[in-house]
Amino acid sequence: MDVLFDNLDLYGPGFLTTVELFALAAVGSLIWGTILAMLRVSPVPVFRAAATTYVTLFRNTPLTLIFFFFALAFPLLKIVQISFFTAAVTALILYTSAFVCEVLRSGINTVPVGQAEAGRALGLTFGQILGSVVLPQAGRTVVPPMVSTMIALLKNTTVAAGFSVVEAGAIQSYLSERGYNVFVGMLWVALFFIILVIPMTLLQRSLEKRWSVAR
Amino acid sequence: MSSVLFDVPGPKARARNRGLAVVGVLAIAALIGFIIYRFAVAGQFDGKMWTWIEYTTVQEDLLSALLNTLKAFAAGAVLAILFGAVFAVGRLSDRAIFRVPSTIIVEFFRAIPLVVMIFAFHYGLALGAPFYSVVLGLTLYNGSVLAEIFRAGILSLPRGQGEAAYALGMRKTQAMNLVLLPQALRAMLPTIISQLVVLLKDTALGFIITYEELLRYARYLGGIAEFGRPLVPVTLVVGAIYITMCLLLTALAKYLEKRNRRNKKVTPGVAAKGEEIQLTAEAAGGGAAATL
Numbered sequence: 001m002d003v004l005f006d007n008l009d010l011y012g013p014g015f016l017t018t019v020e021l022f023a024l025a026a027v028g029s030l031i032w033g034t035i036l037a038m039l040r041v042s043p044v045p046v047f048r049a050a051a052t053t054y055v056t057l058f059r060n061t062p063l064t065l066i067f068f069f070f071a072l073a074f075p076l077l078k079i080v081q082i083s084f085f086t087a088a089v090t091a092l093i094l095y096t097s098a099f100v101c102e103v104l105r106s107g108i109n110t111v112p113v114g115q116a117e118a119g120r121a122l123g124l125t126f127g128q129i130l131g132s133v134v135l136p137q138a139g140r141t142v143v144p145p146m147v148s149t150m151i152a153l154l155k156n157t158t159v160a161a162g163f164s165v166v167e168a169g170a171i172q173s174y175l176s177e178r179g180y181n182v183f184v185g186m187l188w189v190a191l192f193f194i195i196l197v198i199p200m201t202l203l204q205r206s207l208e209k210r211w212s213v214a215r
Numbered sequence: 216m217s218s219v220l221f222d223v224p225g226p227k228a229r230a231r232n233r234g235l236a237v238v239g240v241l242a243i244a245a246l247i248g249f250i251i252y253r254f255a256v257a258g259q260f261d262g263k264m265w266t267w268i269e270y271t272t273v274q275e276d277l278l279s280a281l282l283n284t285l286k287a288f289a290a291g292a293v294l295a296i297l298f299g300a301v302f303a304v305g306r307l308s309d310r311a312i313f314r315v316p317s318t319i320i321v322e323f324f325r326a327i328p329l330v331v332m333i334f335a336f337h338y339g340l341a342l343g344a345p346f347y348s349v350v351l352g353l354t355l356y357n358g359s360v361l362a363e364i365f366r367a368g369i370l371s372l373p374r375g376q377g378e379a380a381y382a383l384g385m386r387k388t389q390a391m392n393l394v395l396l397p398q399a400l401r402a403m404l405p406t407i408i409s410q411l412v413v414l415l416k417d418t419a420l421g422f423i424i425t426y427e428e429l430l431r432y433a434r435y436l437g438g439i440a441e442f443g444r445p446l447v448p449v450t451l452v453v454g455a456i457y458i459t460m461c462l463l464l465t466a467l468a469k470y471l472e473k474r475n476r477r478n479k480k481v482t483p484g485v486a487a488k489g490e491e492i493q494l495t496a497e498a499a500g501g502g503a504a505a506t507l
Contacts, residue, residue: 041220043220043221043224043228043232044232044235044236044239045236046235046236046239046240046243047235047236047239050239050243056462057458059461060412060416060457060458060461060462060465061416061454061457061458061461062416062417062418062419062420062430062457063416063419064419064420064422064423064430065419065430065450065453065454065457068422068430068433068434068450069450069454072434072437072446072450073437073446073447073450076257076259076444076446076447077253077254077257077259077447078253078256078257079253108220116220120221120222126220126221129220129221130220134220155327155328155329156328157328158328158329158330158331159330159420159423161330161334161423162330162420162422162423181339182334182335182338182339183335183338183339183340184339185339186331186334186335186338186339187335189331190326190327190331190332190335193326193327193328193331194323194326194327197326
């Protein structure tokens with residue numbers, strides 16, 4: 001207990017940064033991931049190829065390497081000066097959106113063929129079919145894997161600790177400076193993540209029940 | 216190409232698609248061009264920045280750093296598969312003394328970020344060489360995800376398989392080892408290998424606790440003044456190495472999947488469940504919540 005309460009000045013801002021990183025990256029990667037998924041099924045081959053390449057590249061690159069690029073190599077290019085926090089959010093969005101895209105695409109595959117056919121029979125365009133018929137149904141079926149992807153994102157925010165973003169994962173270096181037991185300190189961090197994950201799991205269950213599509 | 220989502224394009228749609236394609240190509244070319252331009256302006260394409268690649272010592276060191284990455288990967292993979300098999304069987308046990316602890320351990324290690332684990336092992340428990348902390352972290356984390364994959368594989372086998380084994384008078388252990396596990400393993404092989412891609416990517420976390428792996432060496436190489444601090448070129452090369460290794464593993468998984476589909480010994484539909492777990496696990500985190 002002492003480790004937590006003696007160092008609340010560390011844990012408080014650390015946990016807060018984790019939540020901020022997560023919230024921004026979650027919204028960003030859901031938006032960018034959905035756009036990628038739409039590109040991947042679009043009628044224009046160039047768009048499909050571009051989105052597929054993007055997903056392949058980012059799925060097969062370690063997140064640490066993407067962080068590495070944004071934290072160390074990107075500033076050398078002098079395009080814009082961004083803070084470590086912005087760099088971390090960008091890296092997380094670029095990485096996670098590839099997985100969001102894949103989850104959504106697997107959801108699109110579960111929507112019965114007849115749904116899209118009915119849309120086409122009504123004369124809807126590709127955008128309308130995707131936007132009003134297919135994606136809403138796909139989105140509902142992929143609630144469980146999507147929440148799991150978001151939980152993965154939450155855990156991935158800790159990689160930022162390796163690149164001087166002060167969030168929950170970075171607490172250990174300050175603890176050891178102050179002479180506290182790092183292992184106990186990390187157990188508190190672990191507990192924090194479990195506490196954050198539980199409501200997400202509950203949300204997942206309730207959304208799954210409420211949003212499930214009758215088929 | 217026709218798809219369910221859109222009709223085979225007619226003349227008007229073809230013209231529109233072509234227009235969009237041109238815009239798309241231009242936009243992508245502009246983006247790539249801008250990146251190359253910025254790289255060039257920042258001097259990242261100067262000859263001096265790339266000289267490091269010609270030095271034999273650098274090549275050798277790069278190779279030994281790659282070997283360190285592969286070492287962590289190999290040790291982590293073997294141990295994680297063992298861990299996964301043991302705890303999957305543990306979770307399926309009829310006896311609460313095996314089942315309950317296995318469930319707690321698997322759920323616990325899946326919910327905690329790998330970075331936090333590695334930090335705790337390295338700085339908290341002082342396991343000595345960073346290699347041990349990295350491998351232990353990789354084992355516990357990926358092993359837990361693999362346990363779920365194994366378990367899903369066994370659970371999704373037709374009930375008749377286990378029942379037939381019991382009807383023949385087999386014990387639970389026999390039924391598991393001789394009938395259920397072999398089938399589940401075969402069906403789950405592509406998923407297991409895809410999970411190993413995650414493990415391979417996660418070895419890069421060793422960077423953070425100064426394990427001398429590929430990314431760590433990249434950091435060192437990128438800081439050498441003599442070569443003009445070639446961080447961007449080094450990142451590009453190392454990125455290409457990682458992507459190649461992962462794509463090779465993915466190709467193996469795809470090949471096995473194709474072979475599975477042809478193979479009558481594999482129960483159809485079993486692998487689908489594992490894919491769902493894997494898709495989410497692949498984001499470098501299983502999540503405590505992969506629903507089963």
